[in-house]
Every structure is written in structure tokens, then in C-alpha cells.
Amino acid sequence: MNWKPALAVVAMVISLPLLAQNDDNIFAQYRAMFGDDNPAELVEMQGEELWKTARGPRHVALTACDLGLGAGVVAGAYARLPRYFQDADRVQDLEARLAYCMVKLQGFKPEEAVAKPYSEQGQPATDMEALAAWIAGQSRGVPVAVPQTHPKEKAAFELGRQLFNYRAGPYDFSCATCHSQSDRRIRLQALPNLTAAKGARSAFATWPGYRISQGAVRTMQWRVGDCVRQQRFPQLVFTSDAAIALITYMGVLAAGEPMAAPGLKR
């Protein structure tokens, strides 16, 4: 990493009022200032190291973990997740799969594998964040192809579609409240229309992402969970069926988009 991101932030703060008047999509310009620099690269490197390091009670690396394309195959795997895994008899996204491999291969307790998936503000990336950043990066340019062949994959998509429209809580929000129309924003933040190919594709292909405002890599599980928090719902359980269903729903609608994660987020 170099100083460019920091300089870009300074330049942004100075020019913010001007930009805001001229262009609704100031965050796109903000991101453009980073150019090819994405601080997620550092986290990706940590993830690669972690993947190859012998860890856990059994002291083995994750390199035997099957992400869907065979044991240890990482390239292109993220673009095809979530998918059904016979050994787990469950549709799993990357994070669920990693937790599964940490338990089955490395011998961690199930609760240990999911104990702390997200880093706190100012803290280094968690194992999950680092692994997700690296593994997603190994699908750069690979078209999204979330499978819909196994009945449980179809069921996950259908469940995701229903949950997307599920209005509840004191604010009556569903995902669709904010994400079912094109060219809409909250304050100045553009809202992707996740029910249309264009919005679903660009959103799905750029998570995990480096969240500039939080100085951290955030994963797709985090993204969905934080939307749910703002819906005023109770906490979405990490790698739960509902979370995986929503990710499957978005992923299927994003078919064909070349992966571009880790993305750079506001």
C-alpha cells in the first residue's frame, strides 16, 4: 500500500461540497480517486497466508478444503458460490464453507469457527475476512455462475426471493423497500436495484469489499447482516439459512457478471 489512498481522502474532503453540487454520484468519483489502489490487497495477502498455514487442533492447512471445484481449488470458486455441498447436505456460501472446513479439516469447534467473523472498528481483519478477500480475489474476471441445479439450490433461491420481499419489524421494511427500484438513493448513497440484472450484477460482483468509511474489508455475510440491522430486524445469524438464501437470490440474478471483488466501497 502507498500514500495514494490517504491523499485521495484528503482531496475528497476538500472537494466534497463542490462535487456534491455537481454530481449525485459523488461516491463513484470518490472511489475513482483510489485508482487501482485497493487497501483490500493487504488483507488478501493475509488470507492467502492463512489458507496455507497449518492451524487448529489438527494442525492442518485449509488447502484440502473443497470450495466446490475440488479439494484445494480456489481459482474461480467464489464466482460459483453459494452452491449445494453433498458432504454438508446444505447450500453454503463461501463463509459457511470456510467455517465448515475449519471444523471438519482443522478440528475447530463449530462455535469457534463462527465466533468472530467481523472485525471491530480499527482492528485487524478477522480470519474470515482475510480468507474471503483472498478467495474472492481469485475469481477476478470470472463470470458469476451461481448454480441452480440441485433442488436445495432452487429452494435457496426461492426462499431468498421470499425473504427479499418479507416486510416486518417496527419500520415495515423489506429488502425490496430500498432495493427494488432503479436510480434511487438514500441521502446521496445510490441504492442498487437488486431485482434487476444491472443492479444485482454490480452489487454481487463487488463483495467482499474494502469499506473506506470503516477502514476494513467487509464480507457478503456482513453486507446482508448490516442491511438487516438497518431494517430494524433482530440480528441475522452468521451463515444462517436466511443469509445464504438472500445471497443465493442475488447471485443467481447476477449471472454472467465478471467478478470484481474485493471491491472498493464508500
Added chain:
Amino acid sequence: MNFMKGTFKNPSCPQKRASSALLFLGSRLRGNDGKWVFRNILKMVFAATLSIATVVGAADPDAAIKSSFKAKNQAGLERLERSPMQAACSGPVGMTLPQAEAGKIQSAALAAVKFPADGKFLGNWEAGEKIAQTGTGMQYSDDPANPNGGNCYACHQLAPKEIAYGNLGPSLTGYGKQRGQSAEMLKYTWTRLWNSHAYNACSHMPRFGDAGILTEQQLKDVMALLFDPASPVNQ
């Protein structure tokens, strides 16, 4: 806890209807050759459930929701139990409710509106602007000791000097200036804030009064932001 009671009451729920009808049939046919018939009925029930599951993709949002959320701070699991309005308005994007159903939701919302006890609709626009700017409230990450915000700018343009406004809802700039302060207009706007479903069955706007998001005084302050000639909204 009994989750999503309302959805099971929905007579259009095919899973429930099919299996209960077959179970009924099973109990009627269990006469001479009871065991055999019942076993077959059970098979039929199983097959029917499977075929329905295949049609709808085995999606059961209620069961998945039960296992996928945990209560955190002020956000308890009861928040996931849908009211009849929430269940009716959870259809696919672009769906419209039958007119009769929409009418029922709207009249129920209208009937439950509470107008200000003292008959005064307008509070302080400066307090209203602060409420409109505040986006926190009722999230599990929010301190419930702090007053909830209205977050009006998230979706609406209000004061023209505030450029960071969203566009999920219509622009409200010049609201009072254009409409005046007739008793009807004040009541209509109060109702919109209290429970927008009174006029639009599946409105996207939170029920700020009905759901207890804003207090009566806060609603008055937001009303002043909209109507007061001195409010920046009307400049």
C-alpha cells in the same frame, strides 16, 4: 413462540390446505382396511407436500426465519411476526393487492390514527429539522435511551439547502407554502406521518405514529418543519 401466525391464516397458503384436506380424507377412509388406506394417505400427504415443495421450491420463510435470527438488544424476535398489512404487502415486486384487501388495510389504518390531544398540529420546526436529519432509532445498535430520529432526508428532499437527500419518496420542498394550513391539510398530513397506509395500502413509508417511532411532540415538530412559513422547507 408462535411465529407468523398470520401467514398460516392466509387461505391461499397451498401447503396447509392440501395436507389438511388429505388428512381429513385419511380419517374418513380409515374403515375396513384402515391401516393400508391410512398409510397410503400418509404417502399421498408426503407426495403432495413434496410436489408443492417442488412448485414453490420448498421455500418456507417462517421456518428459515425462526432459525436464522437472534434477539439483540432492543430488537427482539417478535419483530419478525408480521401484521396482516405486512404479510399482505410482502408479495413479489410489482404486485398489486386486490382492491378489497387494499381497502381493508387502508380503512383499518385510517380508523386507528390518533390526532394531537390538544388539537394543535404544529410544533417547532427547528426541532423538526433535527428529527428529519437523524437516522438512528430502533436498530439493535442504537441506544434506546436516545430519542428516535425520523430520517426524513433519507428518502425526501425537504429544505433546499440540504443537498444530501434521498429520492425513494417524493420531494417535499415547499410543502406548506404550496398547500397552506387548512384543517383538512393538517389532518391529512398528520395521518400520512402517523400511518401512511391509510392512503396507500402498501406504502413504503414507516408508520411513524402508529408504530411508536416518533412521539406526538416529535410528530408536531416534523409537521412544523413541513408547514411553518419560517421553516427552511418553505423558503
